[in-house]
Amino acid sequence: MLKVRSSRPVLPGFRLSLGITLFWLSVIVLVPLSAVFAKSATGGWDGFVAAALSERALASYRLTFGAALLGAAINCVFGLIVAWVLVRYDFPGKRALGAAVDLPFALPTAVAGIALTTLYADTGLLGRPLAALGLPVAYQPAGVVLALTFIGLPFVVRTVEPVLAEVAHETEEAATTLGATRLQTMARVIFPTLLPALATGFALAFARGAGEYGSVIFIAGNMPFRSEIAPLLIVTQLEEYDFAGAASIAVVMLLVSVAMLLVLNMLQHWQRRKG
């Protein structure tokens, strides 16, 4: 009985599954994306430059990608600590804490945006003392970073966690018996193992943050040149029936995101080969 079963292929045929993959990716990803490129071309080269590379658009890219990078970087630091605590220690309430990490995944982003704005506005519970210290958060670029940090957290924690759980205690013990200090074990043994996962988490959090709209518009202030994110600029162009302009900005965002992910992948690849 067992033998018969194991001789049957577990997955359906390669050709069928590849066909499904290509069809599915086309319908869901490739065709819509090529439509964006086609639409951005309808305004001609001059139209594309005027819409996608205007001073205001450039300011919005700086904010969007800058805040996404900063948010992802913050998440790398604190996400790593959270993952570390969740994997390595046992304490009451650990499961609840683990579930809380996933909340930014599950929460509608608008809800997150409204909650953060309420808390961090200069009349809010956390915003008031911060504003008194001269650090206003809501309706400032800092608010954008805050929102993107919030939505990016689970990406880092959930990619680092399984890898961290895999790092065998024996490896650490071996390092210790070979005379490594605890800091050396951290820096030379554990951290290099985690680096690829951390880089993936960073890339995911960054990509998610760059495209985020729902939570940011509530807290950003949305002032052109200062606190206006690129996705909002796209929506604004759509409201003006400027479909080509909206697509042009979308194309720039897409290209920058793809370039960033490519660089990260190459870094990871290089890191693995070096290792």
Next chain:
Amino acid sequence: MARRRSFLLGVTALCVAALLPQRTAAQASVQILNVSYDPTRELYRDVNQRFAQRWRAASKQQVAIRMSHGGSGKQARAVIDGLPADVVTLALAYDIDEIASRAKLLPANWQTRLPNNSAPYYSTIVLLVRKGNPKNIRDWNDLIRPDVKVITPNPKTSGGARWNYLAAWGYAQRKYGSPAKAREFMTRLFRNVPVLDSGARGATTTFAQRGQGDVLIAWENEAFLATNELGRGKFEIVAPSISILAEPPVAVVDRVVDRRGTRQVAEAYLKYLYTGEAQDIIARHYYRPRNPQVAARYAARFPRMQLLSIDRHFGGWGRAQAMHFNDGGLFDQIFEAAKR
């Protein structure tokens, strides 16, 4: 296995049944979709209920009116993209003009088909300040004082904000006499704006709930709603010396009603808005009624102001849109200047 299959079959059959048009009930009931702008939720809830009663009495037919609300420009775009609206009731004529010119769903002269430029009610733009008016804001020129923070949504995305902007512009042009001076006035005004929401409701929330800014430029009906419902006794309405005649128009979408066979009920629905009964509902929701008797009854509620007209003072929506709000228009230039 067999049980599971029959269960699946049952579910499929149910889904198919739900998707099929219910032919037998078609004569007895009809459904229409009203695509409207943001603040009219409460208004149309009441209007729809009364109209359904009247229609049932007159034609022995049940009518269900579904609503869709959102920023006026966004709603117009949804209709252009295929949302099957039997009627549109939007914040400004320009948005319905776009539906007519881009998707050809209704004739270009749609606005002449109903009385009063197809606007069954009108409204205006007022200033909402905090209780006791601590910054002593009396008129538009107080909004450019350096100590005043102004909340208004983005005119690029919000129909209401376009009225706000044009009201301020109209005031400045009359007061200071030249477009160049008006532009300078607007630059100073927008320098005082700390948050630019994408819609009128969002701006009201930012001002009323988040406590941002000293003054909110708002639809008169939104301002009344804020003073009476959001925070009783927390806000005051200031009527500026000059404001704008805002006429949110309504129209039947010809191509949709002819396809769906709903023209009769859709036209009756819009005509109903002009009846005394509907005008009274309209006035109760703080929109200014057209019917003289109803207007007289609610006269005390609405302050008298000098109201500029978009057609007479701004050359119509087409010109106002091109001059102020299109890419590179005056609003963009004002922002370029305000940021420096």
